[in-house]
Amino acid sequence: MSVPRLQLTGIAKAYPGVVANSEVALTVLPGQTHAVLGENGAGKSTLMKIIYGSVKPDAGQIAFNGQAVQIRNPKEARALGISMVFQHFNLFDTLTVAENVWLGLDKGLSLNQVSERITQKAVQYGLDIDPSRPVHTLGVGEMQRVEIIRALLTNPQLLILDEPTSVLTPQAVEKLFVVLQQLASEGCSIVYISHKLHEIRALCTACTVLRGGKVTGVCNPAEESNASLSRLMIGAEPQKLVHRDRQAGPAVLQVRGLSLQCVDPFGVDLQAMDMQVCAGEIVGIAGVSGNGQRELLYALSGEDVRAEAAMVAIDGQPVGQLPPQARRALGLHFVPEERLGRGAVPAMSLAHNLLLTRTDSLGAGAWLRPKALDAQAAAIIARFKVKAGGPQALAKSLSGGNLQKFIVGREVSAQPKLLILSQPTWGVDVGAAAQIRGEILALRDAGCAVLLVSEEIEELFEICDRLHVVAHGRLSPPVRTQDATVEMVGVWMSGLWPQDGGATPAETATATATATALAPTTGAQHVAA
Numbered sequence: 001m002s003v004p005r006l007q008l009t010g011i012a013k014a015y016p017g018v019v020a021n022s023e024v025a026l027t028v029l030p031g032q033t034h035a036v037l038g039e040n041g042a043g044k045s046t047l048m049k050i051i052y053g054s055v056k057p058d059a060g061q062i063a064f065n066g067q068a069v070q071i072r073n074p075k076e077a078r079a080l081g082i083s084m085v086f087q088h089f090n091l092f093d094t095l096t097v098a099e100n101v102w103l104g105l106d107k108g109l110s111l112n113q114v115s116e117r118i119t120q121k122a123v124q125y126g127l128d129i130d131p132s133r134p135v136h137t138l139g140v141g142e143m144q145r146v147e148i149i150r151a152l153l154t155n156p157q158l159l160i161l162d163e164p165t166s167v168l169t170p171q172a173v174e175k176l177f178v179v180l181q182q183l184a185s186e187g188c189s190i191v192y193i194s195h196k197l198h199e200i201r202a203l204c205t206a207c208t209v210l211r212g213g214k215v216t217g218v219c220n221p222a223e224e225s226n227a228s229l230s231r232l233m234i235g236a237e238p239q240k241l242v243h244r245d246r247q248a249g250p251a252v253l254q255v256r257g258l259s260l261q262c263v264d265p266f267g268v269d270l271q272a273m274d275m276q277v278c279a280g281e282i283v284g285i286a287g288v289s290g291n292g293q294r295e296l297l298y299a300l301s302g303e304d305v306r307a308e309a310a311m312v313a314i315d316g317q318p319v320g321q322l323p324p325q326a327r328r329a330l331g332l333h334f335v336p337e338e339r340l341g342r343g344a345v346p347a348m349s350l351a352h353n354l355l356l357t358r359t360d361s362l363g364a365g366a367w368l369r370p371k372a373l374d375a376q377a378a379a380i381i382a383r384f385k386v387k388a389g390g391p392q393a394l395a396k397s398l399s400g401g402n403l404q405k406f407i408v409g410r411e412v413s414a415q416p417k418l419l420i421l422s423q424p425t426w427g428v429d430v431g432a433a434a435q436i437r438g439e440i441l442a443l444r445d446a447g448c449a450v451l452l453v454s455e456e457i458e459e460l461f462e463i464c465d466r467l468h469v470v471a472h473g474r475l476s477p478p479v480r481t482q483d484a485t486v487e488m489v490g491v492w493m494s495g496l497w498p499q500d501g502g503a504t505p506a507e508t509a510t511a512t513a514t515a516t517a518l519a520p521t522t523g524a525q526h527v528a529a
Contacts (some may be wrong), residue, residue, distance in 0.1 A: 004027045064080055
């Protein structure tokens with residue numbers, strides 16, 4: 001047996017009211033791709049931060065390449081050969097991509113040299129990114145690419161990936177897997193955290209399961225099914241979703257000829273977009289990150305009010321130049337893709353975060369009613385099974401998946417007339433994802449109009465009634481989900497839909513390969529069949 005690349009023994013970490021890790025043991029061998037699996041709040045991210053030196057354990061030992069080590073900070077981790085891609089990105093918004101990457105590299109390199117290396121890695125691994133772009137102009141999927149490239153440039157011996165594919169397209173995931181398999185073949189060890197069970201089964205050769213901060217099992221995921229991995233992780237299989245046929249009602253959201261020139265030099269211009277979402281239906285938008293999703297959502301939510309008033313209408317009322325609060329008064333609620341910073345204020349309690357979009361707990365004259373606010377937050381915590389220390393817990397104290405459940409719960413429980421969601425199940429476990437999708441379906445069945453922007457093709461096929469694809473700032477014609485296939489959506493993602501003459505045989509072949517890579521995702525399989 002080779003000396004383990006990483007060996008953890010008796011690792012423990014507790015926070016006030018929460019035991020994140022308890023007597024955790026983990027062994028990762030050289031060249032091994034080792035999954036760490038667990039539901040939201042199981043302690044996975046805390047454990048990874050301990051390995052990377054950004055969190056100090058209360059107890060336990062760490063050995064790296066057979067030598068006992070104390071990793072006091074990320075700089076020491078990188079010196080050992082450990083790199084990490086965080087679920088919540090560690091990027092400075094005001095710096096460029098190259099400047100962010102430069103911060104973690106040898107200062108003997110010039111900024112121009114770093115830019116050249118970023119471009120080389122981006123081409124090599126199919127992670128397209130412009131080194132000169134400021135980070136604040138990037139979408140979430142593009143930020144994910146920056147984090148991955150930054151980690152790869154350090155030539156790590158141990159690479160930790162925390163939900164690396166949560167906002168990547170299937171094509172990008174396929175390319176990333178080729179990269180990771182190549183790294184593993186060269187001796188790099190990979191610790192891989194994901195809630196996508198088919199990814200773990202396809203990529204990983206070992207798996208350690210955490211539940212409630214403790215190790216509950218070790219297995220070879222290739223020998224397990226999605227169902228058996230779910231049982232190991234959450235103690236049960238996720239709920240089965242029922243998509244009932246329903247006659248859609250009148251149009252609630254109407255977008256007519258929406259054209260906007262992006263004020264950001266790195267953004268995407270919106271070009272004559274047409275779309276409608278009716279009461280009692282879910283309309284999905286698929287597409288590669290950075291093709292106009294962010295600009296479209298800003299225009300729909302009221303964060304961008306430069307459109308002509310009639311280009312966006314709610315219930316027939318022009319709202320293109322109304323701010324978010326005025327649109328909420330008409331029944332629009334919105335779940336943004338960025339949890340911390342837009343969806344929630346990190347340093348505020350969950351109860352106070354309700355006030356960002358909800359005013360139904362305010363008293364006469366807009367006075368706060370703390371007991372009513374706490375009760376409302378507690379109800380959301382209970383209904384959506386959010387693991388938190390109560391309504392007064394700070395947003396930043398929650399795991400990413402649990403904060404996502406709270407934000408979705410805040411908007412869903414407002415009983416909106418129109419609900420717009422962007423990446424609603426990003427970084428949540430299979431059980432929580434099924435619950436969120438079930439709540440969205442229940443809203444639709446109750447007559448709510450739902451617009452869902454997601455890079456999870458399986459999710460779109462599972463719950464949407466109709467689909468659009470966004471590419472280069474343009475929106476495809478709608479297609480009924482039951483008439484769509486993964487191959488077709490893959491082709492449309494390049495901007496080739498029927499009025500453009502369709503796709504070439506080579507493009508169709510590429511899309512078919514993408515569909516094959518998605519084969520473990522049963523929702524997409526069923527529709528393609």
